[in-house]
Amino acid sequence: MKSTLFAIALLAASIPMVYAQGNYEIQVYGAETVAPRNTMVELHSNFTVDGQRGYVQDAAPTYHAEHETVEITQGINDWSEVGFYIFTSEQSGLGAQWVGDHIRPRVRVPEKWRWPVGVSLSTEVGYQRALFSPDTWTWEIRPIVDKTSGRWYFAVNPALERTWHGPDVNLGVGFSPAAKISYDFTKKITGGFEYYADYGSITNIASLHNQQQQLFPAIDLNVSPDWEINFGVGIGPTAATDHWIVKGIVGRRFDWGHKKKTS
Amino acid sequence: MYGASLAAATVISRQALHPSVDAQASLFVPRSLRPTTDSPPDYRIEISEIEWELSPKKKVHTAAYNGQVPGQLIRLQEGKPASIEIVNRLDHAEIVHWHGQWIPPDVDGSMEEGSPMIAPGGQTRIAFTPRPSGLHWYHTHAMANRDLKHGLYSGQFGPLYVEPRTNPGQYDQEQFILLHDWDPYYSASDDGSLMVDYVAGSINGRMLGSDAPIQVREGQRILFHIVNASATEPHWLALPGHQFQVLALDGRPVPNQAKVDALRLGPAERVSALVTMDAPGVWILGEVRTAFRNSGMGTVIEYAGRTGKPQFIPPDRLQWDYRAFADLVPAKHKPDVTVPLIFASKFQGHGALDRWMINGKSYPETALVFLQEGLRHRLVFDNRSVDDHPIHLHRHAFELVSIKGAALSGVLKDVVIVEAGSVVEVDLVANNPGNTLFHCHQQDHMDSGFMALFRYA
Numbered sequence: 001m002k003s004t005l006f007a008i009a010l011l012a013a014s015i016p017m018v019y020a021q022g023n024y025e026i027q028v029y030g031a032e033t034v035a036p037r038n039t040m041v042e043l044h045s046n047f048t049v050d051g052q053r054g055y056v057q058d059a060a061p062t063y064h065a066e067h068e069t070v071e072i073t074q075g076i077n078d079w080s081e082v083g084f085y086i087f088t089s090e091q092s093g094l095g096a097q098w099v100g101d102h103i104r105p106r107v108r109v110p111e112k113w114r115w116p117v118g119v120s121l122s123t124e125v126g127y128q129r130a131l132f133s134p135d136t137w138t139w140e141i142r143p144i145v146d147k148t149s150g151r152w153y154f155a156v157n158p159a160l161e162r163t164w165h166g167p168d169v170n171l172g173v174g175f176s177p178a179a180k181i182s183y184d185f186t187k188k189i190t191g192g193f194e195y196y197a198d199y200g201s202i203t204n205i206a207s208l209h210n211q212q213q214q215l216f217p218a219i220d221l222n223v224s225p226d227w228e229i230n231f232g233v234g235i236g237p238t239a240a241t242d243h244w245i246v247k248g249i250v251g252r253r254f255d256w257g258h259k260k261k262t263s
Numbered sequence: 264m265y266g267a268s269l270a271a272a273t274v275i276s277r278q279a280l281h282p283s284v285d286a287q288a289s290l291f292v293p294r295s296l297r298p299t300t301d302s303p304p305d306y307r308i309e310i311s312e313i314e315w316e317l318s319p320k321k322k323v324h325t326a327a328y329n330g331q332v333p334g335q336l337i338r339l340q341e342g343k344p345a346s347i348e349i350v351n352r353l354d355h356a357e358i359v360h361w362h363g364q365w366i367p368p369d370v371d372g373s374m375e376e377g378s379p380m381i382a383p384g385g386q387t388r389i390a391f392t393p394r395p396s397g398l399h400w401y402h403t404h405a406m407a408n409r410d411l412k413h414g415l416y417s418g419q420f421g422p423l424y425v426e427p428r429t430n431p432g433q434y435d436q437e438q439f440i441l442l443h444d445w446d447p448y449y450s451a452s453d454d455g456s457l458m459v460d461y462v463a464g465s466i467n468g469r470m471l472g473s474d475a476p477i478q479v480r481e482g483q484r485i486l487f488h489i490v491n492a493s494a495t496e497p498h499w500l501a502l503p504g505h506q507f508q509v510l511a512l513d514g515r516p517v518p519n520q521a522k523v524d525a526l527r528l529g530p531a532e533r534v535s536a537l538v539t540m541d542a543p544g545v546w547i548l549g550e551v552r553t554a555f556r557n558s559g560m561g562t563v564i565e566y567a568g569r570t571g572k573p574q575f576i577p578p579d580r581l582q583w584d585y586r587a588f589a590d591l592v593p594a595k596h597k598p599d600v601t602v603p604l605i606f607a608s609k610f611q612g613h614g615a616l617d618r619w620m621i622n623g624k625s626y627p628e629t630a631l632v633f634l635q636e637g638l639r640h641r642l643v644f645d646n647r648s649v650d651d652h653p654i655h656l657h658r659h660a661f662e663l664v665s666i667k668g669a670a671l672s673g674v675l676k677d678v679v680i681v682e683a684g685s686v687v688e689v690d691l692v693a694n695n696p697g698n699t700l701f702h703c704h705q706q707d708h709m710d711s712g713f714m715a716l717f718r719y720a
C-alpha cells in the first residue's frame with residue numbers, strides 16, 4: 001500500500017464555530033486499497049501539544065491528550081476493502097479511555113481500468129462517546145483522487161460529514177477536505193505537506209476564524225512494502241484549531257496468501 | 264541478401280526510433296531497395312493491426328504477424344539459406360528480430376546493431392543461413408517506451424524452429440507453446456517503483472478454455488517447445504501428474520536431461536522438453552501461480568477417451584536451477600578476457616519507471632564492450648538491483664560457468680535470468696563478428712536504458 005494516507009475526524013461540534021477537534025486519525029487517503037487476502041494494521045498516535053483547554057459541550061479538552069487509534073483494514077478484492085477503527089484517549093484527569101469505533105468500507109477504480117488518476121470512495125460510520133464528541137453517531141463520505149507523477153504525489157479528499165445523533169444533527173452536511181502533496185527525495189524518504197480543514201456546514205460556511213485549518217509538514221518512510229511509517233507536525237493557525245499536534249502512523253501489512261502476480 | 268547497408272559505426276538511440284517518431288527515415292529500408300526478385304520467399308511476414316479473440320469474452324486490438332497470434336511457425340533447415348519477406352502495414356516503423364540466430368547484424372533485426380527499420384507501408388526481404396538448430400523465435404524489436412501497445416506488449420511474435428542436420432529426437436507429437444501476457448497497465452510494485460501488470464494471459468494466443476484441447480494418447484511422448492513471449496513476466500509452467508524431461512534450453516541441447524515438475528521461463532527463454540503421457544485424464548498445462556492461470560495462461564491436455572473438467576494440481580515445490588541440466592564441473596577452458604558488467608537501477612520516483620544502468624550508464628551512454636575475435640570472454644553479470652533480469656545477447660550463445668559462486672558447464676544459452684543481488688558468470692567465445700546487442704529482455708527495462716553494444720575490436 002503506497003501512500004495510503006487519509007484524513008478524518010475534525011468533528012464539527014457547532015456552527016458557526018467549528019471546534020471539538022477529533023485528532024484520532026490524521027491521514028490523507030490515497031486511492032489504492034489493501035490487496036485481497038491482505039490485512040493492514042495501523043497505529044495512529046496523535047499528541048495535542050497545544051489545543052483546546054476547556055470542555056466544549058461537555059466534551060473533554062484536547063490539550064495534552066494522547067490519542068491512540070488502531071485501524072485494521074482488510075482487502076476484499078482488487079477494488080474494495082473494509083476498515084475498522086478503535087479510538088482511545090489518554091489524558092490527565094481522565095486516564096485511558098475508550099472513545100468509540102468506526103467502520104469504513106471503500107471501493108476504488110481498479111488499476112486495470114487505466115484511469116489517469118486514482119479514484120476511490122469511502123464511507124465511514126461510527127460511534128464516539130459524548131465525553132469526547134458531542135455528536136455521538138456520525139457518517140462520512142469521502143471521495144479520493146490521487147496521482148503519482150514521477151517523484152510527485154498528489155491526493156485530495158473532499159469529505160462530507162453528517163451527524164446522525166448529537167447537537168449537530170440538524171446542521172446538515174459538513175465539508176471537511178484534506179489534501180496532500182509530497183515528493184520522493186529518495187526511494188525510501190518522501191516528504192511533503194498534508195492539509196486538513198473543516199469548513200462547517202456546506203450551506204453555512206464558517207468564518208475563517210472559526211474554521212479548522214491545519215497544515216502538517218510530514219514525512220513518509222518507505223522502508224519496506226510491508227511497513228508504512230508517517231510522521232508529521234501540525235500547525236493550526238485559526239482560533240478553532242488545535243495549534244500544535246504531533247502525529248505518527250506505523251502500519252504493518254500481513255499477507256494471507258495473495259502475492260502480486262510478479263514473482 | 265537484400266536490405267540497406269548501414270554504417271556499422273553508428274550507435275543509434277532507441278529513443279529516436281520510438282514508433283511515434285518517424286523522422287529517422289534514413290534509417291529505414293529505402294523504397295529503392297525493395298526486392299525485385301521474382302522468386303518467392305521461403306516465408307512472408309505481414310505486420311498489421313488485428314482484432315484478436317483471446318476468448319469469446321476477451322478481445323484485444325494489437326499488431327500481429329499474418330493476422331494471427333502467435334505468428335506462423337517458421338521451420339528452417341540448419342545451414343540452408345532462407346529468405347523472408349517482411350511487409351509492414353502499420354503506421355509506424357517496425358523491425359523483426361531473429362532471436363537466437365547467429366546471423367549478420369544487418370539482418371538480425373536490431374537497429375542498434377545496424378539492421379534497418381521497415382518504414383510504415385514498406386517492405387523488405389532478408390536472407391540468412393539459419394544456425395544454430397533448435398527452438399528459437401522471431402519478434403518485434405521496436406521499443407515501446409511508455410506506450411503499452413507497442414513492442415513486445417503487442418502480438419508481434421512467433422516460433423522459429425531450425426531443423427538440425429541430423430535429428431536425434433524420438434517423439435510421437437510435437438507441440439509449440441508460446442506464453443504471452445496481454446492488456447498491460449502500470450501499477451505500483453512492492454518495492455515502490457512503477458511496474459507493468461497485465462489483465463490477461465494466453466497460451467498460443469488463447470485464454471485457458473478457449474482453445475481446442477491438445478489430444479494425446481497414453482504412452483505417447485510429446486515434445487513440447489515452449490517460448491516465453493511475455494514482454495516482462497517470468498512464468499512457471501506445470502502439467503499435473505507429469506514431468507518434463509528437459510532436452511534443450513534456448514534451442515541448445517543440455518548435457519543432463521533432467522526431469523522436473525515445473526518449468527521456469529524468463530522472458531525470451533525457451534525450453535524443449537519431452538513428456539511421457541502416463542497419467543490419463545484431462546489436465547491443464549498452465550501457469551503454476553493461480554492469478555496467472557485464472558487470467559488465462561493455460562491450455563487443456565486431453566487423453567483419448569477421457570472427459571471431465573480439466574484439473575490442475577500445483578507441484579509441491581517450485582524449484583528451478585540451471586545447474587540441474589549442466590555438468591557440475593568447472594568449464595574446461597580458462598577465459599582470455601574478463602568483462603565485469605554491473606546492473607543497477609536509478610530511482611526516478613514512485614510514479615516513474617526506474618532508469619537502468621550497466622556499469623553506471625544507461626543506453627545509449629553505456630560504454631561499448633569490445634570483443635576480440637576468437638577469444639573466450641568471461642562476462643560477469645553482477646546484478647545489484649532488487650529485480651531479476653533475463654539477460655540476452657544477440658547473435659551468440661554463451662556458456663553458463665557459475666551461478667551464485669557455484670560452478671557449472673555445458674549449458675549454452677542466449678538468455679539467462681540473473682536473480683536479484685546475485686552474480687552469474689558466462690563464457691562467450693567471440694566467433695561471430697559484427698555489432699552485437701546485449702540487453703535485459705524485459706521490455707520496460709531495455710526501453711529504460713538496460714542495453715549495451717558489443718563490438719568486435
